[in-house]
Amino acid sequence: MSATSAEPIPRDTEHRSRTDARHDLFFRFLLRFCAMLVLAALLGAALSTLWGGREVLFKDGFRFLFSSDWNPVENQFGALAPIVGTLVTSLIALLLAVPVSFGIALFLTEIAPRWMRGPVSAAIELLAAIPSIIYGMWGLFVFVPFMASIEPTLSDTLGNIPVIGALFQGPPLGLGLLTAGIVLAVMILPFISSVMREVFQTVPARLKESSYALGSTTWEVVWDIVLPYTRSAVIGGIFLGLGRALGETMAVTFVLGNSYNLTASLLMPGTSISSSIANEFNEAVGMHRSALIALGFLLFVVTFIVLLIARFMLRQLQRKEGR
Amino acid sequence: MSAVYARRSVVNIVALTLSGLATLIGLIFLVWILWVTAQNGLGAIKLSLFTKITAYADQGGLSNAIVGSLIMDLMALLICAPIGVLAGTYLAEYASSTRLGATIRFLNDILLSAPSIVLGLFVYVIVVIPTTELTDGRISFSGFAGSVALALIGLPVIVRTTDEMLQLVPGTLREAALSLGIPQWKLTMQVLMRAAFSGILTGVLLALARLAGETAPLLFTAFGNNFMTAHPLDKMASMPVTIYQYTNDPNPTLHAIAWAGALLITLFVLALSLLTRIMFSRKKVSYE
Numbered sequence: 001m002s003a004t005s006a007e008p009i010p011r012d013t014e015h016r017s018r019t020d021a022r023h024d025l026f027f028r029f030l031l032r033f034c035a036m037l038v039l040a041a042l043l044g045a046a047l048s049t050l051w052g053g054r055e056v057l058f059k060d061g062f063r064f065l066f067s068s069d070w071n072p073v074e075n076q077f078g079a080l081a082p083i084v085g086t087l088v089t090s091l092i093a094l095l096l097a098v099p100v101s102f103g104i105a106l107f108l109t110e111i112a113p114r115w116m117r118g119p120v121s122a123a124i125e126l127l128a129a130i131p132s133i134i135y136g137m138w139g140l141f142v143f144v145p146f147m148a149s150i151e152p153t154l155s156d157t158l159g160n161i162p163v164i165g166a167l168f169q170g171p172p173l174g175l176g177l178l179t180a181g182i183v184l185a186v187m188i189l190p191f192i193s194s195v196m197r198e199v200f201q202t203v204p205a206r207l208k209e210s211s212y213a214l215g216s217t218t219w220e221v222v223w224d225i226v227l228p229y230t231r232s233a234v235i236g237g238i239f240l241g242l243g244r245a246l247g248e249t250m251a252v253t254f255v256l257g258n259s260y261n262l263t264a265s266l267l268m269p270g271t272s273i274s275s276s277i278a279n280e281f282n283e284a285v286g287m288h289r290s291a292l293i294a295l296g297f298l299l300f301v302v303t304f305i306v307l308l309i310a311r312f313m314l315r316q317l318q319r320k321e322g323r
Numbered sequence: 324m325s326a327v328y329a330r331r332s333v334v335n336i337v338a339l340t341l342s343g344l345a346t347l348i349g350l351i352f353l354v355w356i357l358w359v360t361a362q363n364g365l366g367a368i369k370l371s372l373f374t375k376i377t378a379y380a381d382q383g384g385l386s387n388a389i390v391g392s393l394i395m396d397l398m399a400l401l402i403c404a405p406i407g408v409l410a411g412t413y414l415a416e417y418a419s420s421t422r423l424g425a426t427i428r429f430l431n432d433i434l435l436s437a438p439s440i441v442l443g444l445f446v447y448v449i450v451v452i453p454t455t456e457l458t459d460g461r462i463s464f465s466g467f468a469g470s471v472a473l474a475l476i477g478l479p480v481i482v483r484t485t486d487e488m489l490q491l492v493p494g495t496l497r498e499a500a501l502s503l504g505i506p507q508w509k510l511t512m513q514v515l516m517r518a519a520f521s522g523i524l525t526g527v528l529l530a531l532a533r534l535a536g537e538t539a540p541l542l543f544t545a546f547g548n549n550f551m552t553a554h555p556l557d558k559m560a561s562m563p564v565t566i567y568q569y570t571n572d573p574n575p576t577l578h579a580i581a582w583a584g585a586l587l588i589t590l591f592v593l594a595l596s597l598l599t600r601i602m603f604s605r606k607k608v609s610y611e
Binding site (some may be wrong): 020021023024026027028030031032034035036037038039041042044045048049051052058072081099100101102103104106107108111112120122123124126129132133134135136137138140141142186189190193217218219220222223240244245246247248249250254274277278281282291296297299300304305307308309 | 330331332334335338339341342343344345346348349350351353356357359360363370394405406407409412413414416417418424427430431432433434436437438439440441442444445447449452475478479482504506507508511534535536537538539541542543546563566567570571578581582585588591592593596600
């Protein structure tokens with residue numbers, strides 16, 4: 001390198017740099033292999049469930065999706081009831097969790113005194129740390145009886161409204177789609193609210209200050225400045241919650257009631273894709289087992305798409321910030 | 324003018340009150356669930372939980388489930404921690420700005436919230452079915468299969484935290500080490516890993532907190548076992564699955580045991596997440 005050093009590079013240094021290069025190459029290969037395992041896990045989950053469910057998926061095709069006749073004894077597998085159950089409970093969960101999460105995020109970013117923010121947001125996030133089986137037990141032993149006690153009132157009031165009344169009529173069992181939806185709402189609350197809280201904090205202070213300077217109220221700043229600025233990420237957070245709700249198993253299995261009858265009422269027992277799998281898989285053989293794995297494939301594809309949308313929407317805001 | 328102003332401030336007050344109410348709702352559910360678990364669990368915690376096995380359910384034992392859970396959680400960590408840390412290192416150090424890196428990072432985030440029951444089915448198809456067929460049914464459901472399923476739950480958590488933690492290590496540290504002629508792998512393993520150690524450890528603990536409470540992926544991989552076993556190729560009991568079975572049982576004695584187990588698991592998981600929170604808040608990464 002420098003002109004003054006006339007001596008040649010010693011042999012062992014050259015040797016060492018060559019082994020170093022070889023080690024580096026191996027190390028890089030090892031790391032890349034491990035990273036590829038993440039891809040393999042996702043791809044493998046899709047392909048293996050497709051393979052496991054092939055008998056039913058390819059034999060019955062669309063009838064599998066649109067028939068509500070689920071009869072393992074006669075090898076009839078129509079997945080409409082679990083599909084509808086999954087969608088309805090997740091929808092209820094979103095309808096309840098989105099406004100509440102928004103409220104929590106608003107409270108934690110704009111209203112609460114500074115000393116309160118840390119502990120309260122930590123507490124809300126603890127909801128996400130509680131294992132789902134605990135939600136299930138609490139749901140079955142505590143929340144179901146509670147729902148059973150208020151359902152007569154629901155039927156008497158909401159049940160009389162012309163169009164949506166049919167949703168709230170039925171025997172006060174406590175178990176059912178509505179109860180499952182509410183339990184799911186509590187479960188996904190921390191996910192949606194923590195995304196909202198985080199993105200609300202990224203709104204530049206000068207945008208908000210400008211709005212306050214023009215005389216806006218706190219609510220107007222949030223609704224007209226903060227929310228439009230973070231819209232894509234907020235939608236992303238909602239889809240993230242939806243992805244969680246669709247795939248959740250343990251919390252809903254106990255409280256759904258495991259019934260394949262499709263009814264208009266939300267107070268009636270139902271089933272969902274994940275709870276059908278959890279309830280029946282270990283007793284199922286042959287076609288029945290294949291049908292359950294096919295359900296798993298369906299669930300995976302749907303949640304994959306929902307989560308894909310969620311991540312894309314979340315990235316939009318990061319782009320905007322130049323991250 | 325004043326009518327408009329009054330309306331705006333009323334809207335404001337109503338909205339802010341509702342948002343406070345929303346926070347209260349969230350907190351009420353948290354307290355409600357924890358309270359119910361503590362109330363039912365504390366009364367049911369007895370010494371017999373740790374000494375008796377589940378085969379004689381009326382004796383109130385969970386010891387084989389506790390041991391099974393510990394073994395499977397540990398094996399799962401042994402599988403996913405090295406893979407996760409190395410994969411996260413790849414993302415942060417080698418692929419931080421490549422298309423491949425962006426794709427893997429993106430898909431890792433999806434794996435993070437993928438339905439755990441499907442991951443259980445995946446392991447059923449790739450581990451349980453082949454071992455059953457190869458051994459004529461002698462080895463079917465196993466503790467090993469259960470750990471693989473749990474490892475899939477923990478993997479994305481570790482990948483993500485490692486990736487983020489290494490990115491926080493200042494670039495000057497890399498430059499300083501490289502300028503001394505250290506090869507890349509030594510730089511990564513001996514300098515960067517050390518700098519980001521507490522962050523990476525946090526990720527591993529976070530993964531443990533997540534997989535310790537999982538039930539769905541164990542149902543058809545580890546299955547369950549009423550007797551004590553430490554052999555990874557046996558069917559293995561676990562806390563969450565035993566709680567699930569006992570809750571489904573009509574016998575109220577078993578419900579009490581399930582609550583005791585639920586309390587133990589909740590305390591374990593909450594303690595872990597509080598620990599990681601403390602580690603996080605102290606400093607994101609320690610450079611010494």
